[in-house]
Amino acid sequence: MHMKINFILVGLVVILMASCAVRKTSNNGMSDLIGKQWQLVELQGEGVSAKVNGKIPFLKLDEENGRYSASGGCNGIGGEYTLQKNNGITFSRGMSTMMACADMRVENELRTLFEEADTYIVNEGTLILSKGKDGAALAKFILVSDQSDKLAGTWELDYIIESGDFNTLYSSRKPTIIFDMAEKKVNGNSSCNNFSGNVKIDGHAISFGPLMSTKMACPGNGEQVFFKNIERVTGFDVQDSVLTMMMDDIAIMRWKKK
Structure with missing residues (x-):
């Protein structure tokens, strides 16, 4: 009986240690990523104008509620995001506005990006989203400086x-x-x-x-x-x-x- 309890306790300790390790890994570089405003500058290998339909295309990941907000220069796009170990990230789509604008190309490709991207890299004020660690960059963002x-x-x-x-x-x-x-x-x-x-x-x-x-x-x-x-x-x-x-x-x- 005592041996069975010891096995259970050991198992619980292993599970807790593994859980902590995953959380620690998933938070790697998180402070450089979340709570900041990122301006979209490149999408599917093509440059993006500083303003689309008169608005700055951007992405922001909120730290408190695990939600993201974005815009391709027309509608507000949002939903939930999840950070995973080894710089993994997934986006789930939520509600968005439904306006029609003159230029919808960037917004349409941005919606596709959130369905495909599963990896992020942050380096010296640049955020890259890609599919797979060795995959080509799907989108590139630059950090909006705090003035x-x-x-x-x-x-x-x-x-x-x-x-x-x-x-x-x-x-x-x-x-x-x-x-x-x-x-x-x-x-x-x-x-x-x-x-x-x-x-x-x-x-x-x-x-x-x-x-x-x-x-x-x-x-x-x-x-x-x-x-x-x-x-x-x-x-x-x-x-x-x-x-x-x-x-x-x-x-x-x-x-x-x-």
Whole structure:
């Protein structure tokens, strides 16, 4: 009886050790892969434009819920992914939007990619998906650099869309914004009232809110135009001392570093 129990215990230990080994292997290089934005640059051996239908084609693997999101420049594609030992990966298709766009080639091939790919390699900011370790690359992605560290500090508004004459709109005071990256907060002045709130940044994607402000009565409609447009912002780009905020691919606000 005691011998039988010992055999059972030994068996359980072996199973647990094997399970831990598989998990450790499957996590190899995982921190370099998941939770990052990857831009599609090559598909089935052909180069992919930086924007398709005006949008950046991308892939992102979420760490918390084991799901991926992607786009070939038209619809949002998503589902679940599983990492396996020896750099194995599998994708299962979930729900996606069903818009029709002018260029559907990249999106159609991207859907096929997720059915075929079973191996990944990450090396110096490049992600390659292939079928089999020795198979040809099915797709190549490059890491979208995180520019959030460039946002820290104070910025003064220099341009805003739909404003008419900018200098007349903000004749007394130009709006300012200050980023606190450690707290993921912003504060500033709308040209009249002070405001503060949260900011969410993911690669080049950015969104604000909710924003709270003081309630002083303001002349003109400069403040109204400011809040209307900052709530529409979906992306940003920083070049030297210039911050451009965009709605999709349209520049709607431009700031200069103070």
